Amino acid sequence: MLGQLIVSGLAVGACYSLLALAMVIIYKTSDVLNFAQGEMAMISTYVAFTLMESHHVPFQWAVILTFLFAILLGASFEFVFLRQAKEPTVLGLIIITLGFEMILMGFAGWKWGPDQRSLDFPVSNIETYNLFGLVMSKINFWTIVISLVLMFILFLFFRYTKVGVAMRATQQNQLAARVMGIRTKWILSFTWAISSMVGAVAGMLIAALGVLDPTMMMDPLLKSFASAVLGGMTSLPGTAVGGAMLGIIENLFGGYVSLAFKSVVAFAVIVLMLCIKPSGLLAKHYVKKV
Amino acid sequence: MLKRDLVLVCLLALAAFLMTTPVSAEQVRGVTDTEILIGQTGPQTGPAAAWGAVARGSGLFFKGINDEGGIHGRKIKYLLRDDGYQPAKTKAIGTEFVEQIGIFGVVGCVGVGPGMSVRDYYTENKVLMVSFGCSGVTNWIQPFNRYIFPVYQLYVDEAKALTRYFYENMKLKKVAVFYQNDDYGKQGLEGVERYEKEKGLKVVATVSAEVTDRDLSSHALKLKESGAEAVVLWAMPTHGALLLAECAKIGYKPQFGTSSTLSDGPLMMSITKGLWAGMINSFPIETPDSNHPLMVKYRAWHQKYEPNERWGTFYYSGCLYAEPLAEGLRRAGRNLTPETFIKAMETIRDWKGAIGAPITFTPTDHQGCKDTRFAQVQPDGSMKILTDWVRITK
Numbered sequence: 001m002l003g004q005l006i007v008s009g010l011a012v013g014a015c016y017s018l019l020a021l022a023m024v025i026i027y028k029t030s031d032v033l034n035f036a037q038g039e040m041a042m043i044s045t046y047v048a049f050t051l052m053e054s055h056h057v058p059f060q061w062a063v064i065l066t067f068l069f070a071i072l073l074g075a076s077f078e079f080v081f082l083r084q085a086k087e088p089t090v091l092g093l094i095i096i097t098l099g100f101e102m103i104l105m106g107f108a109g110w111k112w113g114p115d116q117r118s119l120d121f122p123v124s125n126i127e128t129y130n131l132f133g134l135v136m137s138k139i140n141f142w143t144i145v146i147s148l149v150l151m152f153i154l155f156l157f158f159r160y161t162k163v164g165v166a167m168r169a170t171q172q173n174q175l176a177a178r179v180m181g182i183r184t185k186w187i188l189s190f191t192w193a194i195s196s197m198v199g200a201v202a203g204m205l206i207a208a209l210g211v212l213d214p215t216m217m218m219d220p221l222l223k224s225f226a227s228a229v230l231g232g233m234t235s236l237p238g239t240a241v242g243g244a245m246l247g248i249i250e251n252l253f254g255g256y257v258s259l260a261f262k263s264v265v266a267f268a269v270i271v272l273m274l275c276i277k278p279s280g281l282l283a284k285h286y287v288k289k290v
Numbered sequence: 291m292l293k294r295d296l297v298l299v300c301l302l303a304l305a306a307f308l309m310t311t312p313v314s315a316e317q318v319r320g321v322t323d324t325e326i327l328i329g330q331t332g333p334q335t336g337p338a339a340a341w342g343a344v345a346r347g348s349g350l351f352f353k354g355i356n357d358e359g360g361i362h363g364r365k366i367k368y369l370l371r372d373d374g375y376q377p378a379k380t381k382a383i384g385t386e387f388v389e390q391i392g393i394f395g396v397v398g399c400v401g402v403g404p405g406m407s408v409r410d411y412y413t414e415n416k417v418l419m420v421s422f423g424c425s426g427v428t429n430w431i432q433p434f435n436r437y438i439f440p441v442y443q444l445y446v447d448e449a450k451a452l453t454r455y456f457y458e459n460m461k462l463k464k465v466a467v468f469y470q471n472d473d474y475g476k477q478g479l480e481g482v483e484r485y486e487k488e489k490g491l492k493v494v495a496t497v498s499a500e501v502t503d504r505d506l507s508s509h510a511l512k513l514k515e516s517g518a519e520a521v522v523l524w525a526m527p528t529h530g531a532l533l534l535a536e537c538a539k540i541g542y543k544p545q546f547g548t549s550s551t552l553s554d555g556p557l558m559m560s561i562t563k564g565l566w567a568g569m570i571n572s573f574p575i576e577t578p579d580s581n582h583p584l585m586v587k588y589r590a591w592h593q594k595y596e597p598n599e600r601w602g603t604f605y606y607s608g609c610l611y612a613e614p615l616a617e618g619l620r621r622a623g624r625n626l627t628p629e630t631f632i633k634a635m636e637t638i639r640d641w642k643g644a645i646g647a648p649i650t651f652t653p654t655d656h657q658g659c660k661d662t663r664f665a666q667v668q669p670d671g672s673m674k675i676l677t678d679w680v681r682i683t684k
Binding site for chain 1: 336497504511528532535560
């Protein structure tokens with residue numbers, strides 16, 4: 001049972017990691033926690049669902065079109081809402097993301113209704129890979145692979161590309177970055193677009209693992225937030241480690257201590273981590289000069 | 291002098307007018323010569339919005355009734371409000387219903403929490419509550435309340451009867467329970483435990499989940515470890531789908547059984563990708579394609595008034611919950627007051643004029659339905675009725 005609990009924990013942790021990754025991308029660039037991340041992913045997933053279900057678009061094309069939609073959604077949210085805020089504080093921007101979350105939730109309820117839906121996915125949620133008597137569903141396995149690959153690509157992007165470096169510079173000092181010729185506004189829109197696309201990947205995988213409905217991201221979003229805090233809000237590998245650890249901790253707690261309190265373990269982790277190491281396991285703690 | 295007389299005459303005329311038009315002051319709240327005002331709160335948005343279909347189904351029923359001429363010359367004015375399944379909102383809407391709009395009664399009002407937030411307020415204001423809460427918790431009958439007429443089968447008795455069905459009809463003796471950690475789920479658990487205790491047995495595993503939980507892998511493992519041959523599932527549709535998928539992954543295939551709240555076969559088959567087939571359901575309502583004359587009529591109304599609504603169990607159960615209200619209004623006659631309505635409702639005995647179980651209300655017992663049937667979900671999502679009506683509540 002121990003081995004299976006760990007394997008299942010790793011699988012669910014990969015979903016947390018993916019969504020945490022989307023949150024961290026924005027946080028790294030703008031210091032803003034995006035509470036609309038889950039609902040943005042949910043809306044993108046509904047777009048994929050509608051393309052496949054109502055317009056009979058093949059899966060691969062539906063995914064590409066959904067990515068385009070997600071990019072547009074993220075960039076336009078930054079352009080239409082966040083950029084228009086007058087003399088915004090970080091707290092003000094976070095409140096705007098909360099408002100956007102409510103708008104998206106209401107929109108999804110109105111457009112697609114409250115019924116649970118099933119998202120067709122080419123990889124089965126029930127068929128499994130077996131290794132030494134431990135089972136993992138095919139979709140769980142591919143979720144882990146996808147989250148690791150995405151993380152690696154983003155890591156390379158932030159470290160070695162000009163845009164990636166510009167994104168990091170924008171986060172550290174927007175004014176200085178602008179003086180150095182970086183188009184910071186463009187960089188912010190780009191960040192939101194990339195984050196929204198990563199969120200869409202997470203949304204589609206989470207819907208394929210369970211069901212698609214307007215509230216499907218509420219729990220994963222909170223867990224991914226806990227994963228990001230655990231691994232470090234500014235560290236990409238931290239989200240992978242944080243997500244995997246949280247998934248395993250939750251499952252072991254549920255398996256051996258109490259299932260009734262399994263869902264609150266994530267919040268205990270947040271409190272503990274903020275008390276012991278506020279910057280998270282893998283992020284470097286740095287103090288901003290003022 | 292003349293001016294003073296004129297004022298006096300005016301005052302006398304006003305007094306006479308007020309005395310001769312006492313109707314508005316003494317008029318029964320929510321009842322006019324042409325209308326009866328009926329309220330309903332139901333989640334149209336938020337996490338429980340799927341149950342909001344029930345409230346819209348009641349709306350369909352009243353549209354049909356009104357088109358047939360209403361009841362005793364009065365049309366039903368149906369006021370549906372979205373409370374988002376939030377008790378605080380339900381309470382605010384309840385106050386609006388009573389103090390601003392002035393309703394005669396309410397029908398349905400999905401949810402234990404929302405219902406509990408207005409139960410006592412409605413009682414103080416003599417608001418009739420028919421099919422209240424649309425749920426089988428005991429909160430509507432304990433303590434006895436003469437203004438509430440619930441019809442939903444009690445969860446405790448439903449779960450107990452389901453366990454008995456497993457034990458006696460399917461010879462499954464090792465039973466586990468997966469339940470939602472709230473009043474609804476706990477009353478399901480209590481029902482299973484009652485039966486097991488009577489038989490001198492013990493529930494082999496009790497596994498609970500919070501409403502927001504989305505990862506049920508360790509829950510499925512616990513159930514498998516228990517070696518249960520049957521699992522009684524008292525949860526919401528999403529958890530039903532997640533649990534069955536997790537059990538399938540680890541190769542655990544017990545016989546599942548569940549309450550009437552998860553009886554929308556086509557929906558469940560769709561979101562479980564076929565894993566729901568074989569589920570034993572408590573199913574105290576007609577099947578969607580039933581040839582029952584009332585179902586034929588309701589389907590025609592559905593096509594006429596709301597063809598875009600999905601004809602699912604939740605939706606047409608809204609008709610079932612509104613039926614006893616309409617019957618009470620018919621029996622009360624033209625002289626409609628809360629008292630005449632209550633007396634009329636309490637004459638309903640073993641009434642089979644609804645699309646569900648027979649209904650009985652007496653002056654000392656308002657639990658309307660005491661029977662259920664068991665059905666099995668077929669691979670196409672339809673229901674195969676396995677039993678006749680079974681008395682589950684004494």
